[in-house]
Amino acid sequence: MEYEKLSMLNFLRIKGKNIFETAKEFYKFTEETRKREHYYYRRVSYSGSGPKMMVKDIYTNEMKEMLNFAGNDYLNLTRHPETIKAGKEALEKYGTGAGSVPLLGGTLDIHVELEKKIAQFKACEDSIIYTSGFGSNLGTLLAILKKDDIAILDQFVHASIADGCKSTNVRYFLHSDMDSLEHILKESKGKYNTIMVGVDGVYSMDGDIAPLPEIYELTKKYGAFLFVDDAHATGVIGKTGRGTAEYHNMDGKVDMIAGTFSKGLGVVGGFIASTKEMIEYLHFYSRAYMFSTAMTPQAAGSLIKALELVVSDSNTRNKLWDNIHYLRKKLLDLGFNLGNSETAIFPIIIGDDIKVKEMVRYLHKNDLYVNLVLFPAVPKSLSRIRISIMAQHAFEDLDTLVFHLEKIGKETGVI
Ligand SMILES: Cc1ncc(COP(=O)(O)O)c(C=O)c1O
Numbered sequence: 001m002e003y004e005k006l007s008m009l010n011f012l013r014i015k016g017k018n019i020f021e022t023a024k025e026f027y028k029f030t031e032e033t034r035k036r037e038h039y040y041y042r043r044v045s046y047s048g049s050g051p052k053m054m055v056k057d058i059y060t061n062e063m064k065e066m067l068n069f070a071g072n073d074y075l076n077l078t079r080h081p082e083t084i085k086a087g088k089e090a091l092e093k094y095g096t097g098a099g100s101v102p103l104l105g106g107t108l109d110i111h112v113e114l115e116k117k118i119a120q121f122k123a124c125e126d127s128i129i130y131t132s133g134f135g136s137n138l139g140t141l142l143a144i145l146k147k148d149d150i151a152i153l154d155q156f157v158h159a160s161i162a163d164g165c166k167s168t169n170v171r172y173f174l175h176s177d178m179d180s181l182e183h184i185l186k187e188s189k190g191k192y193n194t195i196m197v198g199v200d201g202v203y204s205m206d207g208d209i210a211p212l213p214e215i216y217e218l219t220k221k222y223g224a225f226l227f228v229d230d231a232h233a234t235g236v237i238g239k240t241g242r243g244t245a246e247y248h249n250m251d252g253k254v255d256m257i258a259g260t261f262s263k264g265l266g267v268v269g270g271f272i273a274s275t276k277e278m279i280e281y282l283h284f285y286s287r288a289y290m291f292s293t294a295m296t297p298q299a300a301g302s303l304i305k306a307l308e309l310v311v312s313d314s315n316t317r318n319k320l321w322d323n324i325h326y327l328r329k330k331l332l333d334l335g336f337n338l339g340n341s342e343t344a345i346f347p348i349i350i351g352d353d354i355k356v357k358e359m360v361r362y363l364h365k366n367d368l369y370v371n372l373v374l375f376p377a378v379p380k381s382l383s384r385i386r387i388s389i390m391a392q393h394a395f396e397d398l399d400t401l402v403f404h405l406e407k408i409g410k411e412t413g414v415i
Contacts, residue, residue: 003033004354008374037059040364040371040372043364046063048078049071049076050073051076051393051394051397052066052068053068054066067401068369069368069388070369070387072263074320074389075309075390075391080266080305080306085305088301089301090297090300093297097293097296098111098295102290106293107294110304111129111294114303114307117307121273121310122245122259123242123245123252124252124273125274126280127272128282129300130269131293131294132262132270133270134160135270136260136288137161137229137258138160141161141168142287143285144278144282145164145165146193149168149193150171151169151196152181152198153197154173154176154198154200154203155172155173155175156175156203156205157198157199157200158200158204158231161200161229161258176208176340178218181197185219185221186222194225195224196226197219197225197226198229199228201229201231201232201245201247202230202231202343203232203345204231204345205377206347207338207339207341209244212245225255227255227258228245229258230244232263233264235263235306236344237343241310241311255274255275258272259273265306265307266302267302267303267306269303317391319391319392320389323390327398327401328341330398331348334402344388344390346387346388347373348385348387349384353383359408359414362404362411363385363408366404371385371386372384372386387401
């Protein structure tokens with residue numbers, strides 16, 4: 001096996017082999033990856049999300065405390081006493097599940113309260129909630145975009161947006177490149193029923209913020225609608241954590257704001273905020289909503305509290321931003337390539353899969369839990385370590401990370 005030359009792309013389909021034979025070949029590849037101690041997926045936490053986590057080492061089987069730079073729980077609301085209490089109360093009152101699909105018996109008063117709260121939070125008329133962020137993007141876009149429509153997507157949009165556009169026409173514009181977007185809009189004008197431009201507010205692998213004002217102007221100029229996925233922006237950016245529209249002073253201008261409850265809000269689920277008519281349309285035409293049981297009461301209860309906390313507690317968000325500025329300066333001073341990252345997501349762009357794996361092995365051995373992002377998730381020349389931080393990291397935690405990154409960065413010739 002030419003391990004060094006292989007990537008996941010080689011096992012998507014293997015000519016002449018059925019899918020079980022293909023899976024067997026892929027399994028051999030992951031075994032080889034493990035043998036070389038290059039496998040750092042599904043490392044299991046025994047403590048839950050936090051700045052530090054108890055993790056069972058997949059290679060030594062020992063339980064160890066690791067600094068966690070791998071999550072999206074930016075404000076650590078997963079562990080906030082009040083979100084836990086609110087979840088417990090909802091669990092006691094309503095039980096473990098909603099019992100049915102939302103249209104036919106599964107809608108609880110706390111679901112409606114959450115929908116109202118998230119709509120208000122995003123300065124939209126109404127919202128619809130799903131049991132995952134992936135599901136909300138998929139279920140919404142599949143429902144609204146058909147063969148006579150087109151989705152014009154930033155090349156780095158999240159997989160759930162790309163997958164949601166599988167029953168419509170799709171074109172990609174160069175990442176945050178307004179000339180590229182305008183070119184496609186010009187060519188599309190008048191040819192489709194609905195033109196939807198889709199971007200992430202904050203890009204999940206790059207940590208940069210979409211230039212929404214420019215994108216908005218172009219959508220207006222060419223009669224297109226704007227869909228923004230605020231998964232990594234919600235709770236994090238904007239003065240009160242409301243996300244990308246607030247950050248750019250554009251409240252009320254985005255046609256559809258998608259987001260997830262699983263990151264800055266610390267629970268699970270997803271939402272779409274839009275006009276009241278669009279939300280009612282989705283209640284009936286989004287199959288992922290209509291044919292899927294409603295969110296658990298505990299999740300809804302915790303989320304109502306999480307939204308209140310995000311708005312009322314700017315101290316935690318400010319501490320997150322202090323951490324972002326602190327780490328960013330240290331890494332840039334050392335000469336790491338962070339792309340255009342501006343938020344709590346730090347891509348350390350290396351462009352060599354083997355070096356990325358070697359660095360992550362070293363960091364893992366030194367109790368630092370970071371993620372590796374390789375081809376085909378990103379182009380080969382942009383393979384990277386992905387670091388994400390939370391408000392609860394102490395500066396000393398960040399110093400520990402920087403110390404080890406500097407050491408292994410120099411040893412591998414990355415800096
Ligand atoms: C940009 C973006 N959109 C959507 C999702 C999906 O959200 P969820 O994890 O709630 O399914 C993710 C996260 O994984 C994401 O990064």
